[in-house]
Amino acid sequence: MPVVAAIIGAVILLIPIFIFLAYLKVWIRAKMSKAPVSIVNLVGMSLRKIPPSLIVDARIKAVKAGIPITTDSLEAHYLAGGNVINVVQALIAAYQAHIELEFEQATAIDLAGRDVYDAVRTSVNPKVIDCPDPTKGTQMLDAVAKDGIRLLVKARVTVRADLDRLVGGATEDTIIARVGQGIVSAIGSSLTYKGVLENPDEISRKVLNSGLDAQTAFEIVSIDIADVSVAGCADIANVGAKLETERAEADKKMRQAEAEGRRAMAIAQEQEMTARVQEMQAKVVEAQAEVPLAIAQAFRDGNLGIMDFYRMQNVLADTSMRESLASDSDEEEKETH
Numbered sequence: 432m433p434v435v436a437a438i439i440g441a442v443i444l445l446i447p448i449f450i451f452l453a454y455l456k457v458w459i460r461a462k463m464s465k466a467p468v469s470i471v472n473l474v475g476m477s478l479r480k481i482p483p484s485l486i487v488d489a490r491i492k493a494v495k496a497g498i499p500i501t502t503d504s505l506e507a508h509y510l511a512g513g514n515v516i517n518v519v520q521a522l523i524a525a526y527q528a529h530i531e532l533e534f535e536q537a538t539a540i541d542l543a544g545r546d547v548y549d550a551v552r553t554s555v556n557p558k559v560i561d562c563p564d565p566t567k568g569t570q571m572l573d574a575v576a577k578d579g580i581r582l583l584v585k586a587r588v589t590v591r592a593d594l595d596r597l598v599g600g601a602t603e604d605t606i607i608a609r610v611g612q613g614i615v616s617a618i619g620s621s622l623t624y625k626g627v628l629e630n631p632d633e634i635s636r637k638v639l640n641s642g643l644d645a646q647t648a649f650e651i652v653s654i655d656i657a658d659v660s661v662a663g664c665a666d667i668a669n670v671g672a673k674l675e676t677e678r679a680e681a682d683k684k685m686r687q688a689e690a691e692g693r694r695a696m697a698i699a700q701e702q703e704m705t706a707r708v709q710e711m712q713a714k715v716v717e718a719q720a721e722v723p724l725a726i727a728q729a730f731r732d733g734n735l736g737i738m739d740f741y742r743m744q745n746v747l748a749d750t751s752m753r754e755s756l757a758s759d760s761d762e763e764e765k766e767t768h
Contacts, residue, residue, distance in 0.1 A: 580624035600648030
């Protein structure tokens with residue numbers, strides 16, 4: 432029994448020594464870096480399944496940069512699922528750039544799924560976004576001026592991260608969509624495509640003054656038109672001549688269509704008049720058919736005698752003969768001439 436008791440006592444004495452030796456390297460590194468962490472805290476980190484070296488390294492970086500951060504704050508952020516090293520690097524970058532960024536704000540941005548370190552770098556060094564995004568398969572924006580000429584436009588948007596609006600603010604896709612919409616609208620309000628080609632900065636100025644960065648995580652620094660061209664004229668030197676030729680051809684087709692429309696209308700009117708003539712002739716025949724009936728009724732009523740009827744027949748025959756002679760004389764004159 433004394434031997435067993437001695438062994439147990441030796442083991443109990445060796446446990447603290449083994450623990451101290453296990454965390455000695457981390458403890459010395461923290462002590463020498465003037466960011467001391469007790470052995471008890473290091474053991475507690477391990478019990479909470481937190482890598483002690485990660486927390487110690489993060490605190491050393493912060494302390495060396497002049498940013499006071501406690502191990503409890505770093506542990507809490509790690510347990511919340513955050514990227515401790517990334518947050519510390521962001522705080523250091525913001526401190527060196529004289530940007531106000533609190534630890535709570537940095538952790539909130541990190542837990543929101545944003546890269547807080549990249550956001551700080553973007554705030555210091557603005558980034559350039561292509562509009563439209565070539566990775567989405569669209570290389571150029573398609574817009575049409577008031578004169579009907581279709582233009583292809585590419586823009587570059589310089590943005591700076593707004594740390595105060597980074598949580599809950601819209602992403603780069605929203606900036607690209609808004610800028611694209613603004614450019615298409617600005618070109619659509621231009622009277623001619625020539626004005627756009629001559630002064631593309633007017634388009635970018637209109638879009639920039641529209642406040643497109645509202646409720647986004649970025650501040651638009653500038654919008655620059657990188658490329659603008661007339662659709663279908665990429666390899667043509669004299670774009671104006673080509674457009675004038677196409678316009679003349681379009682005017683020609685339009686005039687031909689108008690002439691064809693007038694011709695069709697004239698044919699329709701001719702057909703209508705022919706139908707009306709036939710209608711009038713039918714009415715004449717109908718009226719002539721009523722004459723014998725009227726003569727018969729006059730005989731029955733005693734208003735017309737037999738001699739009167741014969742005289743009327745003679746007058747009709749005489750009229751017919753005169754008309755026949757007149758038509759023959761007209762034909763002879765035509766043959767003579």
